[in-house]
Amino acid sequence: MTAAPEKFSLEPERYELRSSALHHFNLQRRDFFKVMGAGIAIFTVAANASAAQESGARRHDGDQDQPKDISSWLHINDDGVVTVFTGKVEVGQNTRTTLAQSVADELRVPLASIRMVMGDTALTPFDMGTFGSRSTPYMSPQLRRAASAARDLLLGQAAAEWKTSPDKLVAGGGKIINPASGAILTYARLARGKTLAHDLPDADPITPPAKWTVAGKSAPKLDARAFVTGRHQYTPDLRPANVLHAKVLRPPTFRATLVSVDLSAAQAMPGVVVVRDADFVAVAATTERTAEKALAAIHAEWKNTPQISSKELYSYLKENLDTEEKPSPHEKGSVTNALAAAAQRHEQTYTVAYIAHAPLEPRAAVADWKDGKLTVYTGSQRPFGIQEELASALHIPKDRVRVIVPDTGSAYGGKHTGDAALEAARLSSAANRPVKIVWTREEEFTWSYFRPAGVIEIKGALTLDGKVTAWEFHNYNSGGSGIQTPYDVANQLIQFHPVNSPLRQGSYRGLAATANHFARESFMDELAHAAQIDPLEFRMKNLSETRLRAMFESAAKTFGWPRKKTQPGQGFGMGGGVEKGGYVATCAEVSVDPNSSEVRVVRIVTAFECGAIVNPDGLRHQVIGANIMGLGGALFESIDFDNGRISNPHFAQYRVPRFRDIPQIEAILLDRKDLPPAGAGETPIVGLAPAIGNAIFDATGVRLRALPLAPHGLKLQKNNA
Amino acid sequence: MPIHAQVNGKSRVFESDPDTTLLFALREELGLTGTKYGCGEGQCGACTILLNGAPRRSCQLSVNDAARKSIITIEGFEQNGQLHPVQQAFLDQDAFQCAYCTSGMIVSSVALLQKNPNPSEPEIVQALQGNICRCGTHGRIIAAVQQAAKAMHGRTP
Numbered sequence: 001m002t003a004a005p006e007k008f009s010l011e012p013e014r015y016e017l018r019s020s021a022l023h024h025f026n027l028q029r030r031d032f033f034k035v036m037g038a039g040i041a042i043f044t045v046a047a048n049a050s051a052a053q054e055s056g057a058r059r060h061d062g063d064q065d066q067p068k069d070i071s072s073w074l075h076i077n078d079d080g081v082v083t084v085f086t087g088k089v090e091v092g093q094n095t096r097t098t099l100a101q102s103v104a105d106e107l108r109v110p111l112a113s114i115r116m117v118m119g120d121t122a123l124t125p126f127d128m129g130t131f132g133s134r135s136t137p138y139m140s141p142q143l144r145r146a147a148s149a150a151r152d153l154l155l156g157q158a159a160a161e162w163k164t165s166p167d168k169l170v171a172g173g174g175k176i177i178n179p180a181s182g183a184i185l186t187y188a189r190l191a192r193g194k195t196l197a198h199d200l201p202d203a204d205p206i207t208p209p210a211k212w213t214v215a216g217k218s219a220p221k222l223d224a225r226a227f228v229t230g231r232h233q234y235t236p237d238l239r240p241a242n243v244l245h246a247k248v249l250r251p252p253t254f255r256a257t258l259v260s261v262d263l264s265a266a267q268a269m270p271g272v273v274v275v276r277d278a279d280f281v282a283v284a285a286t287t288e289r290t291a292e293k294a295l296a297a298i299h300a301e302w303k304n305t306p307q308i309s310s311k312e313l314y315s316y317l318k319e320n321l322d323t324e325e326k327p328s329p330h331e332k333g334s335v336t337n338a339l340a341a342a343a344q345r346h347e348q349t350y351t352v353a354y355i356a357h358a359p360l361e362p363r364a365a366v367a368d369w370k371d372g373k374l375t376v377y378t379g380s381q382r383p384f385g386i387q388e389e390l391a392s393a394l395h396i397p398k399d400r401v402r403v404i405v406p407d408t409g410s411a412y413g414g415k416h417t418g419d420a421a422l423e424a425a426r427l428s429s430a431a432n433r434p435v436k437i438v439w440t441r442e443e444e445f446t447w448s449y450f451r452p453a454g455v456i457e458i459k460g461a462l463t464l465d466g467k468v469t470a471w472e473f474h475n476y477n478s479g480g481s482g483i484q485t486p487y488d489v490a491n492q493l494i495q496f497h498p499v500n501s502p503l504r505q506g507s508y509r510g511l512a513a514t515a516n517h518f519a520r521e522s523f524m525d526e527l528a529h530a531a532q533i534d535p536l537e538f539r540m541k542n543l544s545e546t547r548l549r550a551m552f553e554s555a556a557k558t559f560g561w562p563r564k565k566t567q568p569g570q571g572f573g574m575g576g577g578v579e580k581g582g583y584v585a586t587c588a589e590v591s592v593d594p595n596s597s598e599v600r601v602v603r604i605v606t607a608f609e610c611g612a613i614v615n616p617d618g619l620r621h622q623v624i625g626a627n628i629m630g631l632g633g634a635l636f637e638s639i640d641f642d643n644g645r646i647s648n649p650h651f652a653q654y655r656v657p658r659f660r661d662i663p664q665i666e667a668i669l670l671d672r673k674d675l676p677p678a679g680a681g682e683t684p685i686v687g688l689a690p691a692i693g694n695a696i697f698d699a700t701g702v703r704l705r706a707l708p709l710a711p712h713g714l715k716l717q718k719n720n721a
Numbered sequence: 722m723p724i725h726a727q728v729n730g731k732s733r734v735f736e737s738d739p740d741t742t743l744l745f746a747l748r749e750e751l752g753l754t755g756t757k758y759g760c761g762e763g764q765c766g767a768c769t770i771l772l773n774g775a776p777r778r779s780c781q782l783s784v785n786d787a788a789r790k791s792i793i794t795i796e797g798f799e800q801n802g803q804l805h806p807v808q809q810a811f812l813d814q815d816a817f818q819c820a821y822c823t824s825g826m827i828v829s830s831v832a833l834l835q836k837n838p839n840p841s842e843p844e845i846v847q848a849l850q851g852n853i854c855r856c857g858t859h860g861r862i863i864a865a866v867q868q869a870a871k872a873m874h875g876r877t878p
Contacts, residue, residue: 230796239754360759410819621858
């Protein structure tokens with residue numbers, strides 16, 4: 001096995017949306033009640049393609065005893081506890097709480113009676129992964145359907161006992177009530193002694209947002225007390241008996257190959273397990289310190305390959321296109337004709353750097369072989385994907401691999417791959433003991449993957465009265481998410497150009513939507529200034545999408561747009577857009593100090609709408625959190641590299657937002673009870689970078705077209721100040 | 722040679738080598754895994770503990786540095802099922818998302834309030850500048866420290 005992936009580039013969108021080849025789930029339905037005890041169980045069957053992609057065990061082993069395409073299930077036991085099984089994972093986005101709210105709402109039980117079992121390949125149905133803002137729009141309705149069916153079943157049970165019709169009964173507070181007689185049967189009582197299983201093939205109607213009772217209101221994080229007392233166990237906190245601690249010998253540069261290695265000194269150390277498998281060299285020992293010493297005792301010779309540096313990055317991206325994978329462009333009207341005929345033509349180039357997710361919990365895994373079966377705990381967004389990676393790398397059948405994801409110390413799109421899981425599993429098979437690996441911060445900054453860097457070129461044409469008539473947009477490498485313009489432009493040519501990335505790259509909160517919005521909304525600001533129209537008015541003139549218009553109007557109103565400058569160095573800007581069913585607009589105020597050249601974001605107002613709001617407080621967390629995370633990428637985050645090495649793989653060199661960087665932030669949330677809920681973890685990030693860039697231009701007259709905008713502040717020329 | 726220290730009010734003995742990091746020994750030897758590894762470089766604050774009452778990065782200390790001293794970790798604040806006012810305030814303000822930074826934030830906040838029972842917002846920012854929260858919960862953490870300061874008014878932290 002090799003620890004590093006063979007294919008170096010990991011294109012984000014295509015990678016995310018690629019379905020696994022073989023779907024499978026381990027818990028046989030006939031074994032279900034053995035695990036869960038007596039009670040009532042509902043198994044939902046994926047009814048349509050999107051649900052099947054989201055979840056759904058499409059089985060291939062011909063066992064007719066099991067229903068096909070099971071996407072989720074829940075169980076009500078005889079003490080009234082409702083256990084919900086979903087392959088989604090909790091990484092700080094609070095989906096454990098919001099999914100539980102939806103079930104409680106639909107089943108008519110208090111939130112406290114819900115237990116969520118998440119991200120466990122042996123217990124939960126197949127799920128592609130927790131990414132793409134899909135849990136709320138796709139998993140939540142599935143669980144609601146299961147809960148709704150359970151409610152119907154309970155109503156039917158009670159009706160049979162009382163010899164009446166179910167439609168004369170009501171469900172509420174974990175009970176079935178007969179309003180005519182005043183009789184009550186609790187769910188616990190109805191589940192007692194039963195092993196009732198029910199498949200749910202159809203899309204039953206679910207409760208519309210306007211009638212929600214538990215959902216739609218703020219609910220605190222489930223199990224919150226375990227987090228303030230330090231009791232919650234993240235993957236690195238697991239301590240199985242006899243566990244060994246692992247360290248991996250990392251190559252000195254990316255793409256380096258092992259020429260020779262002398263393991264003898266490490267192998268001679270007592271209690272040290274040493275593994276060499278192809279270019280994978282690693283040790284495990286009873287303490288981390290001993291493992292470090294063993295690693296230091298290994299002498300290896302590597303062959304390095306010359307590679308580019310960050311300085312050459314953007315020309316490299318333009319010159320190293322992956323022509324095989326090139327998607328077809330989006331075309332409408334004729335950009336060529338419209339540009340030729342235009343009153344005004346403009347063109348600009350924007351760039352975005354590679355950035356790191358830097359989750360505070362680094363990649364970690366605990367692997368244990370017992371009786372020929374492998375169990376791996378790991379912080380990941382794709383437990384089933386990692387199960388597959390492990391089975392394939394270790395050449396064992398998938399049903400002998402169980403992956404469990406404890407609630408994880410954040411991910412932001414950065415924990416899709418199973419690198420740490422593979423390393424721990426390989427060592428554990430050699431050591432015949434449980435092995436734990438926790439990546440160091442330097443490993444996390446170096447050997448994980450990055451948000452793709454990119455170059456974006458835009459051409460636009462304007463009429464004399466400020467209507468955009470042509471829009472040509474080329475994105476090199478960073479990706480296709482959020483690439484379409486929401487503005488009304490008759491002539492469009494929009495194209496994503498895949499590139500053979502010099503660094504390993506992958507998913508990130510919002511994917512390429514941040515880059516595409518940065519370029520598009522900066523360019524819209526440039527066009528507004530060229531047309532000599534206020535940036536808000538200019539957008540409105542070119543935008544008929546009502547939900548997005550409402551966001552711009554709402555953010556601008558709270559922000560006080562247009563604002564008068566009251567001090568030197570002050571500036572105001574905006575940016576916004578549509579992505580993954582979420583509508584966002586952000587206004588920012590910046591202050592540029594002409595003496596220190598420091599750029600400070602003073603105030604942010606973000607308006608966001610994603611349909612009906614499931615948990616207002618949780619949504620506020622996501623919107624504000626996305627803005628703070630976005631602040632780092634907008635102003636100062638950048639992965640620097642040279643000849644196969646990352647030059648800033650430490651928090652001391654790679655600056656992330658800290659308390660002193662945090663501006664005043666207001667989140668305006670529009671609750672659309674008339675619309676189904678969409679996801680919210682990603683889209684609120686996209687308006688911030690252009691809003692800041694546009695505000696810097698407003699403050700200084702300097703147009704910045706590269707993310708990060710001002711990693712070392714902004715030195716002003718005399719004539720700009 | 723075993724090293725003795727007071728850990729959360731109890732006399733404990735470390736068997737680890739004296740050059741083991743205090744963070745590793747607390748977590749792996751004593752099982753006090755509430756103290757987190759975030760960077761191992763003293764840059765993120767996730768491993769903050771109180772050493773003789775002062776906030777210290779346990780990843781930057783060896784077991785030897787703790788010899789005969791008093792250590793308080795996140796597990797040491799709850800008394801008889803009663804949360805420390807700072808823990809209660811974090812809970813009330815929902816001042817966490819993934820919560821991996823929470824232990825370090827709470828320990829740093831307790832240390833601040835011991836020194837300065839009524840900190841201004843800039844003083845809170847200053848005290849927590851060395852603690853990284855990647856989820857962007859800073860505003861609520863500041864509100865939690867302010868709530869705790871009020872709740873503890875006139876009490877010894």
